[in-house]
Amino acid sequence: MAGIWAWAETWELLQEVLRLGKSLGEQMGASLTAILSEQLVAAEGCFAQGADRVLRLPALPPELPMEAIVPVLAGQAQQDCPELVLIGSTQRGREIAARLAGQLQAGMVSDCIAVRFDRAQGLEMDRVMYGGRAVQTVRCLTRPQMATIPARAFPVSPPAAGSSGEIVDLPAPEAGKVAVVARKPKAAISGNLLEARTVVCVGRGLETEADLALARELAAVLGAEIACTRPVVEEYHWLPEHLCIGLSGQQVNPNLYLGVGVSGQVQHVVGIKDAEIICAINRDEQAPIFKVADYGVVGDFREVLPRLIEELKQAGSR
């Protein structure tokens, strides 16, 4: 049964992948199959997001890494011959996708940020290359075609109530050669950064922890989440890694991004390019951030931020 497959390791991401799969399915005349790792949601959730069929994976015993599902997926894919396989791009998602692609001899487009379907030409997919400096447009020459889909690249839909479809239970994955020995939590995850409507991001232009406190005060007045560029994590060690925005960190799309002492290197800018409005405060007139901002203030943030905080408080009370 030809069709489009969708899998992701989190429900948030799976919804985005399903929405994309649904839209492509309508254009391509293909049905949509959700592959569901059982612990995520009930199958009904997938139907509500447009899936016609759910392939359900059983829960994995703790010593099995998530990647153990690859042989099961490969076996099922060889039976079903999907036209297109979409996999949510997380670290494990990318490994699973690449290994599945290897087993199926399928071409794969990694971290696809835009897709276009043309009846004559088929699917065209865009992805970023050269550290964020270039956009590569790729076509997959095999069947299935495969792509990994990064978070927040495609929108979600509100769920459609009362949908249903076929549920198939997949066999339990077997133990492979990699065994999980332990799982250690990272610092408290703030998924809030990805959901945030407003983000205040600090960069290397800050010099002391008192500067950071000032930025936090601004964030509080704005109701914003605080984030940072990579040097603030790796060199200053002021903020945890999950608050880092950039090519190898989070990609955010808030209504308002405010960069304080952020120079605007390409690796960081890639993480904010989808923000509705980008506003930057930097002492250095030459900072590249001003080339990609909507509004810029050239000045010392130690002077600008107190004025901004004061003005926001006054405006709020007007």
Place this chain on the structure above:
Amino acid sequence: MNFTLTEEQELIQANIREFAQKHLEPIAARLDEESRFPSEVIAQLAELGMMGMPYPREYGGGGTDFLTYTIVVEELCRACAATGFTVSCHTALASGPIFNYGNEAQKQKYLVPLCQGRQLGAFALTEPGAGTDVGAASTTAVRDGEDYVLNGTKTFISNGPNADTYVIFAKTDPSKGLKGMSAFIVSRDNPGLSVGEHFAKMGIRASQTSEIVLKDCRVPGADLLGREGDGFRIAMQTLNDGRIGVAAQAVGITQAALDESIRYSSSRIQFNKPLAVNQAIQWMIADMATELAAARFLTYHAAFLKDQGAAYTREASMAKLFAAEVANRHASKAVQIHGGYGYIKGQKVERLMRDAKITEIYEGTSEAQRMVIAGSLLR
């Protein structure tokens, strides 16, 4: 004519450039402001094998050619002229005489720790009364049994306050003028040697400069370099090599000036456009890049000739003369391009302009270089 670097040279250049960007660039402004010797960077460079590059491995050196060493000096100076100069002064001016004129015992005792970077070297020729006029030197070295006793004052000695080993020039026979000068290796712990006045300088402030005072400084005969009377010849030959290092320093400064000028003029907006759209600025940058290229090729060519075993005195002087004047001209232009910002402490071009000036003065002023060049053509 082959104008390409070898693969090794390219790798070494890339590695030192990365090192300079990561470890030197971030601290260069502060080093300048505090006039602080870059001891941690010098230690790291020693680890990387960069403190004795052109000397044989058997003496703890890197065994490279002189061109490779020249390239390293340039890359260091691009980030911090003072640090690059500290390396070049140590390598060419201090280790050079010992390698070229020392006997085996002297090389083992003094050259090895210098090349390994475990000790720092300095070269003491200049005196308060003897700059370009080397012959006016009044420091004397009087034979006393097996030893010599040195008396006098040397000034403007780079690495003076920090060095472990000094190559010091003194007259063993004042009646013979220049031919009566000899060279000695003197250790820092010699009780007759003391560091005199430290100088606060216009530029290359992280490079430490001071007087060296010799008061009844007893030096064993074993530490005489070469023979009595060889001193002037040793000094001049050593300065030949030092000049290529100064030329490389000037090239590094000019490259930094160009980098800053391109960066600034591309992003500074006036009249709603970047400065770079103005022909005046474009021409300044074009001239800067062109003269930089010429200075670099003169410098590399002088190093190349030395490596070939060919005569290179004239070319070394030409390189230093030209590169120094280019650096001064264009560091000033770089400040001009930066406008008011270029005049403010903390901006790199402000430091570049101050750093550039010395390259026209030390290791033979531009006037002295012209004398050398003309002399080699008209004799």
Place this chain on the structure above:
Amino acid sequence: MPKIITCFKWVVDEADIRVEPASHRLNLERVGYKISDYDRTALEAAAQLKEKYGGTVTALTIGGPSAKKSIKDALSRGADQACFVSDPGFEGLEPAQVAGLLGSVIASRLEYDLILCGDGSSDRYSQQVGPRLAEKLGIPVVTAVVGLELESDRIIAERKLETNLEVVAVKLPALLTVLPDLNTPRIPGLRDTLDAAKKPVVTIAAAELPPVAAALIETVALQGLVLERNCVQFGADANAIRQLVETLRKSGAVG
């Protein structure tokens, strides 16, 4: 005493790329090249393992003839020998082809206990070659490695995932892909660079291998990414900040 193969890629230094403002065309005229950043981490990891446990490190790369410069670079970073698979046709291969070629070279000519790769290359960042290569060779793979211990015949690896750190055990032979958190690659000293020339290099031509498989994906276009936002400048004084806040309020950015 593990036998380690480190795969690395010679890539365009993306910092040198220029984008033409009007056409968005990429200008690669004056780009420099480098060993891909994460591959440096892999080479450093191999060097550290060798320092601790002994063994050998073979650096392996595929590329056009211009990639020859990468060999001494890799050898100066702790590898004992290098293997260079070279053909003009090997520029611009897609990940499945690269994995296929690497698999064919390794299977036919190289012994190994452990294969190390960067998690992704700094030019394409597809993150496919490592897992595909492992599938080709029929060995287990562990990706996103940020911590690594060797225990006789198995590796204990720490993986950095979005939600947590996962510690896994895998018996050798295995393939690991590494992230830059794993180590800080050392800057090679002078001796390392000069000694690289003395280390053995095996060069393999395309003709000596089975033909490269057809590409599974094709690049239809490659353009510069240009963000176009007109930066409206505000002064830093109180009046200007008031105007900024007003502007932000009007556009709905602040409540």
